[in-house]
Amino acid sequence: MRDRADVGSVLGEYYALEGLDLVAVDGGADLGASLWRATDARGRRFAVKWSSSGSPAGLVLPAALNAVRPASAPEPLLTRTGAWWVDTGGARLSVMEWVEGTSAMETSLERKGWHRLGQLLAALHELPLQGEVLSQVPREDFDPGQWARLFERVDAELDTAPADQIGRRLAGLWHQNRAELRAVYRRTLELAARLRKREDLPSFSACHADPHLGNLIVAADGRPILIDFDDAVLAPRERDLMFVLGGGVLADMAATGEQQRWFLEGYGHHEAGAELLTYYRGLRVLEDASELAGIVLDLGNTDEERHEALGHVSAVFSPTGLLAQAQSAAVSR
CATH class of the missing domain: 3.30.200.20 (Phosphorylase Kinase; domain 1)
Structure with a gap:
């Protein structure tokens, strides 16, 4: 700081x-x-x-x-x-x-709110790819290397029992879910290789890349405002739609089937690609689980930071969390 x-x-x-x-x-x-x-x-x-x-x-x-x-x-x-x-x-x-307003994690969007969120993402995805949008926004390359390497490091580090109680609690959670995590890891790498070779990919759009409810502010007039575009990328629309379809990424606020329908009413018809959704969901599992576990394993962080990260890891592994969603997506493909 x-x-x-x-x-x-x-x-x-x-x-x-x-x-x-x-x-x-x-x-x-x-x-x-x-x-x-x-x-x-x-x-x-x-x-x-x-x-x-x-x-x-x-x-x-x-x-x-x-x-x-x-x-x-x-x-x-x-x-x-x-x-x-x-x-x-x-x-x-x-x-x-x-931006003034209330986080969408602290208020109920209701039907109108989900409809407006759908309209907002549709407007983003329909932006012309020209000028600085084309020159300054990175393009999806389907290279999961950064998160795959982090997963490999954390997974290997947890072969040895951590020295303190917080670390041991992480190790217990990780080992309970290790088989599923490794399956997601392998499948994500396989899908990345396949997607890099596909010649029939849908056209790319300007994507936020992290449009979960924590990055959505609801203004006093009910208008949704997207914040934190730091990970923005030119990619298939599924890069963003993954944050709503299938339940989204927030285990304690998973998007219900009704909320997903409300969202699509505003967004409009789009035939989501199952392979793309599975890839992006798997990539997010590797990112969230590995990065959060790394915070827990780093003894240079405070106990408060490590406990908070451990709670988020638990959410990734919960019945409504990203890992369960990734497994469900794989079964339905």
Whole structure:
């Protein structure tokens, strides 16, 4: 975490903002970023992010979406030179408007909300792939190597019993689900190889890549607003639809069949590809289980951080969690 003085100094150099009050924001999943809430002398609030991960897509895509569907995403604030971000200190500094509203994890969307979410993702997926959207947003390459390697490392590390109680609880959970995890790992690698060779893939769209309810804000007027586009990618629509179809990724807030129907009423007809959904769901299993387990195994993290990560691992392995969904998808293929 960069300190307040450092962030304030860089903001003053590159942005026309005065009298800033900066407050660090905790709880983000991006371990390579510092996030701050800034309030200027006029009372305007902004999200300030200094990140060494992700890509500029997190700024380009919200601006493109807002151009066709206003106020659907936070708007980037331009620098003094008219740029959407600045590369400084070995990372990318950006400022976006602070989105006011309630997290969709803390309120019920009801039928209208799911319908609006479907319309919002449809608008995103129908964006023209041109200009900076085409040049700045990465393209799906069906290479699961990053998460496959992390899974292999964590799986091997858990062959040896961890030294403390939190680690041993993780090992117990992992070993109970190891056969299923390894099956998902193998299937995901096989599907990746097959998808890289397919010549009949559907056309690619601009995808958020992480549109779960935690990245959705409901404004006072009921309007859904997507935030955190850092993992945005040009990919088949299934990259995003996986977060709703089949139940989504949140074990404690799985999308019901009725909610999925409401979503599709707003989204419109799309014949989802089973192979793509299975691949993306398997990839998410590897990502979530391995990254969270890595936090538990890292004794440099606090006990609170490790306990929280262990709880999230348990959710991945729960009856409504991602692992069960991935197994169900494999059976139904």
